[in-house]
Amino acid sequence: MANRDFRAPDLPPVPSPVKDPPTAQNWLWRHHNDSVNNYLSKPDEFDPYPVPPLTDPVTSDNPLKVDLVDSVRSPYSYLVVDRLAYLQSNFNCTVDIHVIFPVAVNSPGTAGSVHPDHGDNKMGEPEGGFKEGGRWYKWADACVDCERQAHYNGIPFAWANPDPVTQNHYPFLDTNKDYGKVPQLDDQPWISWMVRLANAADYHGKSLEFLLYTGPLIWGGQSDFWPADIPEAIKKTGLDYDELISEIKADPAKFDAQWQKAQKMAQESGHGGVPNMIFNGEPHFGQDRFGQLFTRLVQSGLTRRDTPIHPIVPKPRRFPDYDKEVQYAKEDLAKRSQ
Numbered sequence: 001m002a003n004r005d006f007r008a009p010d011l012p013p014v015p016s017p018v019k020d021p022p023t024a025q026n027w028l029w030r031h032h033n034d035s036v037n038n039y040l041s042k043p044d045e046f047d048p049y050p051v052p053p054l055t056d057p058v059t060s061d062n063p064l065k066v067d068l069v070d071s072v073r074s075p076y077s078y079l080v081v082d083r084l085a086y087l088q089s090n091f092n093c094t095v096d097i098h099v100i101f102p103v104a105v106n107s108p109g110t111a112g113s114v115h116p117d118h119g120d121n122k123m124g125e126p127e128g129g130f131k132e133g134g135r136w137y138k139w140a141d142a143c144v145d146c147e148r149q150a151h152y153n154g155i156p157f158a159w160a161n162p163d164p165v166t167q168n169h170y171p172f173l174d175t176n177k178d179y180g181k182v183p184q185l186d187d188q189p190w191i192s193w194m195v196r197l198a199n200a201a202d203y204h205g206k207s208l209e210f211l212l213y214t215g216p217l218i219w220g221g222q223s224d225f226w227p228a229d230i231p232e233a234i235k236k237t238g239l240d241y242d243e244l245i246s247e248i249k250a251d252p253a254k255f256d257a258q259w260q261k262a263q264k265m266a267q268e269s270g271h272g273g274v275p276n277m278i279f280n281g282e283p284h285f286g287q288d289r290f291g292q293l294f295t296r297l298v299q300s301g302l303t304r305r306d307t308p309i310h311p312i313v314p315k316p317r318r319f320p321d322y323d324k325e326v327q328y329a330k331e332d333l334a335k336r337s338q
Helices: 027-041 075-090 138-153 191-203 207-219 226-236 241-250 252-269 287-299 322-337
Strands: 064-070 093-099 276-279 282-285
Touching: 027 252, 027 282, 064 075, 064 252, 064 287, 075 093, 075 138, 075 207, 075 287, 093 191, 093 207, 093 252, 138 287, 191 207, 191 226, 191 241, 191 252, 207 226, 226 241, 241 252, 252 276, 252 282, 276 287, 282 287, 287 322
Parallel strands: 064 093
Antiparallel strands: 064 276, 276 282
16 A cells, blocks of 8 residues: 555645736747638648658657656547657657646646636536536546547546546535635645656656656556656656655756756647657647658658667557558648649
8 A cells, every 4th residue: 555644745735737828929829820821811721730841861860859748647648658668769850858847737727627617606516507618527537538548549548546646526516615726836746746756857867767657646546646756657767766856955046947948849839738748849749640741750850760769668559550641641742732
């Protein structure tokens, strides 16, 4: 049995993770405006899938690069990690992982709550109606979809307990006036600790290993109290847990700079959700966008490695067929050339 008396160590305060407004020049809006204008003016010439021209062959010395903006609180982030690990291990593509604070603590009390905005209406009773504008469908959809996606991808799944972010979930009733509210970071027992550990692992080049070993504890049912098993998971990455904690206490700004830089990266892509897989500035949001990301990589010259690199994982159940994607890319290129 896990040690349920385990507590995260006291760490220096975290600077406010509230995001600045994204620039109007972010990738999504810039390309959205270009797409609309080009489509309206030249519909016959409009190409919805522009691909940058290749400059040099993609090799182990000149790999493609994907940045993953991730959250340890996101089950969807957990569900895509094995595919990203397999991608990096077997193809000439590096995956740089950047863990940020969840939206729930970026905007406490409002954002991050996917629950119905009930106002004076009853919770859990659709016939009673929901406050206009509330995402009444999102909570039930996420609960069902996460388990469905995990089963579809052949990935063990269990809901995180405890939740990495303390949030008022129960009772799911209109009598709970604090439903969905999130305590301030100072009152959060786990999330700052985990984000800083992830950033420290990233700083030492072990971010992918960090997710591979901690994700199944939080979201895969491998622990009956996952916080107590985190130090051992850190050890599996090749890092020393106590040394990381000492480093964070000695220079927290060095590691806070990791998530601050990642938040800016996400803003520049134009998407604030996770997992956000960014390639050439273009966001691919959600674990179910991995196939489209893979297509983009193939269009940009993705090649297989001669020998897999660490960390090595089994081939995921739902991994794109590389040879077919190469053929599709050739066919698309031929059509564009006509």
